[in-house]
Amino acid sequence: NAGVTQTPKFQVLKTGQSMTLQCAQDMNHEYMSWYRQDPGMGLRLIHYSVGAGITDQGEVPNGYNVSRSTTEDFPLRLLSAAPSQTSVYFCASSLSVSNYGYTFGSGTRLTVV
Amino acid sequence: KQEVTQIPAALSVPEGENLVLNCSFTDSAIYNLQWFRQDPGKGLTSLLLIQSSQREQTSGRLNASLDKSSGRSTLYIAASQPGDSATYLCAVIGDNNDMRFGAGTRLTVKP
Numbered sequence: 001n002a003g004v005t006q007t008p009k010f011q012v013l014k015t016g017q018s019m020t021l022q023c024a025q026d027m028n029h030e031y032m033s034w035y036r037q038d039p040g041m042g043l044r045l046i047h048y049s050v051g052a053g054i055t056d057q058g059e060v061p062n063g064y065n066v067s068r069s070t071t072e073d074f075p076l077r078l079l080s081a082a083p084s085q086t087s088v089y090f091c092a093s094s095l096s097v098s099n100y101g102y103t104f105g106s107g108t109r110l111t112v113v
Numbered sequence: 114k115q116e117v118t119q120i121p122a123a124l125s126v127p128e129g130e131n132l133v134l135n136c137s138f139t140d141s142a143i144y145n146l147q148w149f150r151q152d153p154g155k156g157l158t159s160l161l162l163i164q165s166s167q168r169e170q171t172s173g174r175l176n177a178s179l180d181k182s183s184g185r186s187t188l189y190i191a192a193s194q195p196g197d198s199a200t201y202l203c204a205v206i207g208d209n210n211d212m213r214f215g216a217g218t219r220l221t222v223k224p
Binding site for chain 2: 031033035040041042043044045048050058090092094099100101102103104105106107
């Protein structure tokens with residue numbers, strides 16, 4: 001099993017550009033979520049999904065969109081990149097949050113200039 | 114809103130010491146608590162998961178305890194090694210399945 005796969009690993013964007021961060025898991029996990037990690041602030045939840053077709057906002061959703069058309073994929077879209085979105089982004093998934101907790105991808109380091 | 118605090122923010126110890134990392138949370142209505150390890154520039158590796166009905170979990174030299182009523186968890190590392198150097202993150206999972214993280218404790222174990 002590949003686990004949770006994130007692409008790309010690194011990305012540089014210009015202010016105002018849009019892009020999609022990809023996240024895929026091959027473990028048939030229902031729960032998927034996106035976090036951003038900033039120095040001194042820990043990880044903060046952006047959006048999450050409890051199953052295909054269902055998404056909801058986390059702590060810091062502004063400037064980001066998500067969709068969940070399949071169980072496997074949970075892409076994160078930056079609509080118009082801003083320097084404040086420079087961060088490391090992590091995708092996570094879980095089969096049963098109460099029993100197994102979350103499995104994380106290796107992250108995407110995004111720089112907006 | 115759930116808030117998670119980890120103390121200390123950084124810790125440096127000589128090899129061989131036993132050490133305790135602390136995590137506190139404000140809302141005791143949690144499903145479970147998960148401890149992670151993060152190496153510089155890397156993703157998160159799950160260390161231990163404690164369900165809300167459990168008091169502790171053990172894996173090798175690691176032992177994590179949970180006291181829901183007081184909103185506290187500790188991660189105990191026995192006989193620390195330089196390879197244990199990393200940032201340790203505590204996260205609580207609430208009843209809507211969202212996970213809230215502490216800012217982490219950066220551990221350095223000196224040879």
